[in-house]
Amino acid sequence: MASDLLSIGASGTRAARSALDVTAQNIANASTDGYIRRTAVMEEVAGASGFRKNDIALSGVRVAGVNRNADMFRQAEVRRTNSDAARGSTELNGLSDIESAVEQADVYSAIVDFEGALKQLGQDPVDPSLRAATLAAADTLASKFNIAANSLDAVGQGEQFDASAEVDQANVLAGELARINQRLARAGAGSTDQASLLDQRDLMLEKLSGITNISTTFATDGTVTVKVGSSTGPALVNGGNATSLAMTTAADGTLSFDVGGTAAAVSGGSLAGHALTLQEVATFRGKLDTLAVNIADAVNTAQAAGVDLDGATGAPLFTGTTAATMTLATTDGRAIATAPAGAAAGSRDASNLTTLSSALDTGGAANRMNSLLFDISSRVSGRQVTSEALNSIADAARSTLQQQSGVDLDQEAANLIRFQQAFQASGRAMQVATDIFDTLIGIG
Known part of the structure; x- marks a missing residue:
């Protein structure tokens, strides 16, 4: 077989530990401004069977990534x-x-x-x-x-x-958004970072929307292009570059704005x-x-x-x-x-x-x-x-x-118990695998 009971149990403990870490982060940041609840994404690990060609055997579980509930x-x-x-x-x-x-x-x-x-x-x-x-x-x-x-x-x-x-x-x-874009372009998909x-x-x-109306466009890697005003307005942030927003005061005291010299509505x-x-x-x-x-x-x-x-x-x-x-x-x-x-x-x-x-x-x-x-x-x-x-x-x-993306402490408390039990169950499976192996050695 592609995987034994011991390795399957070990994969379960690793996955449960990662899920517990994510749950702990959610609880610790429940009151943090801007924090979005995370969920550990689990998926089965399938390996080739040792009996027949093209057979598939389940080989445990792994954490595929961390999802933001955004x-x-x-x-x-x-x-x-x-x-x-x-x-x-x-x-x-x-x-x-x-x-x-x-x-x-x-x-x-x-x-x-x-x-x-x-x-x-x-x-x-x-x-x-x-x-x-x-x-x-x-x-x-x-x-x-x-x-x-x-x-x-x-x-x-x-x-x-x-x-x-x-x-x-x-x-x-x-400027901060431009730096975040640069880091996002290098960050691993589904990673905690x-x-x-x-x-x-x-x-x-x-915070920026509280200062001026903005239009946003998101790339697949999470980077954002920000324009002032509508989608046809001048770009304030594009990739890793930020263009300065400027203000002009007229003789009567009224204001007008531009981004890099282009008028902004x-x-x-x-x-x-x-x-x-x-x-x-x-x-x-x-x-x-x-x-x-x-x-x-x-x-x-x-x-x-x-x-x-x-x-x-x-x-x-x-x-x-x-x-x-x-x-x-x-x-x-x-x-x-x-x-x-x-x-x-x-x-x-x-x-x-x-x-x-x-x-x-x-x-x-x-x-x-x-x-x-x-x-x-x-x-x-x-x-x-x-x-x-x-x-x-x-x-x-x-x-x-x-309500949709915030942390529900009751739900997170339930997750703590669930993932702790999963960790214990995987550990128990590893113990059973060890006992079986020891028994077989003793019979031999």
Whole structure:
């Protein structure tokens, strides 16, 4: 016969020992991030029979390899949903920062206070204290616009800094994937080393998907090609080579991305969230600038149409062309042009001041600021609902993958007993073979 009972039993003990090692690895790494449950693959060993040609005799068992209980479809779904959830969470955080920046500046109250000071001044246009209070309200209004604009800039700078750090992290992960590809190309099929490398590969891919949306293509040896965006996007990782992801900041603070000089459509992950937030920063900064300029223009136009307390044509009350540069042009309360053109010095005629108040009311400065605040709050509320939904979907996908590929300690405990019994049974078979052999020798 091709194999005797002793060698068959020995093969059984080796196979059971390998299976016990795999089970022990599963138990030890049950809580390890990215670990996929392993299974020892057993197969029969067949040898040629000694009786007749072409006869087959079973000659024991051997471990053909170590399988990872991985589902590529479910892993791809986890990466996709993780990318969406990261984008949603990052954008929500950015919009919340925008909301805080604009609300805490309290521009709305400053506009209302300025309009109220103008109306009070209309009751006694020559009162120095009322003129001083009106200038103080105007100065506060300009300062509030400055604070709001600077706070928005701070939000934008923070988003750009975080995006830059995440681009660096993406390049680190890409470099690590390239090195894993090189090692996978040399790893033996079904080996423990290959299984460990595949775990590392999948973990790196999941982390990368949280930064940007990716498209993956897997080779038979386990190596992966990673493209940014869709399957037609530029390759970030190809074999053992990684190409750098780069970020460009436009004049308005918005972002664009490229891989090795080729434009990349980043629509997922935290990078997309930062890019969307910066677009919102640019939008709201533009609206804030428009409102500040409109108020300044309305006041300055009214000033030019009247005369100040000294009878001179009113000079501009505000300077600057943006919310950030809006500044009070004078500290002299007498410079407020309350009287109409042609009025004498010290006139109590406040008709020009009435015209100014009407211009602000017609322009709806306070209402426009209120609408701006409502717009931001609405966007935050909407993104919060979206983010919660995306996180729920991502959690469900991760839970489904964990159920399929995670370690079940109850099952592994049962495997420990089963393989231990198989080891003992194979050892017993070897003992029986030895006893039979000793008996036959004794008979001889």
